[in-house]
Amino acid sequence: MKKIIGFATAAAILFGASAFASPLTSAANVRSGPSPKWPVIGQLPAGVDVTVLDCGGGWKRDWCQIQAGNVKGFVAAGVLGTQGSNVVVAPVTTNNDVAIYKGPGVNYKILGSIPENTTVNIGSCVYGWGETTWCKVNYGGKKGYALQSELQRQNSLFPM
The missing domain is CATH 2.30.30 (SH3 type barrels.)
Structure with a gap:
């Protein structure tokens, strides 16, 4: 094809x-x-x-x-x-309402949130505190980190 x-x-x-x-x-x-x-x-x-x-x-x-x-x-x-x-x-969308943190972990300040089922721009992903993976996100002028588990590729053929 x-x-x-x-x-x-x-x-x-x-x-x-x-x-x-x-x-x-x-x-x-x-x-x-x-x-x-x-x-x-x-x-x-x-x-x-x-x-x-x-x-x-x-x-x-x-x-x-x-x-x-x-x-x-x-x-x-x-x-x-x-x-x-x-x-x-595939574009990346949110699974739920997702918090944007200043750094890769829940101990960082929350900068804002992204509504459920919203397309978001992601950058590189890193391991944060507690061995969880965090991805750089850019949404609504706010740049920070979101949990990778809360993001998915829309209509993905295979899981992320």
């Missing part, structure tokens, strides 16, 4: 993330091999159509080989979702 992407997205993929006026929305890292140990060769923003070439096991989770424009590589299977009949890099 062949997917076509728009000119602006294709230009961003070809020339790097700097082609976007704003940061990539819930971007997926494209790697040269099926593991986080492989180098990142590009990033794709949420909503980009991709062609899935193959999926299979990798180190610690399933990985899919994809192609979007001239970028061909591997993404964690959990970042892929569906939009109609297309396979896309």
Whole structure:
């Protein structure tokens, strides 16, 4: 199944993330091999159509080989979702009302909250206090951290 992407997205993929006026929305890292140990060769923003070439096991989770424009590589299977009949890099939404903390832990100040079922932009995720995973989020002008367990890729083909 062949997917076509728009000119602006294709230009961003070809020339790097700097082609976007704003940061990539819930971007997926494209790697040269099926593991986080492989180098990142590009990033794709949420909503980009991709062609899935193959999926299979990798180190610690399933990985899919994809192609979007001239970028061909591997993404964690959990970042892929569906939009109609297309396979896309799935946007991230909240499972519940989610607190935004100043740092990666519940001991940090709460900066605000994100309503349930809201699309949110996430960045990198880190381990915080108590061995829980926290992701950088940007919502409504507030930047902070949210529990990864409260976030999901919308219409994901595989769990995150």
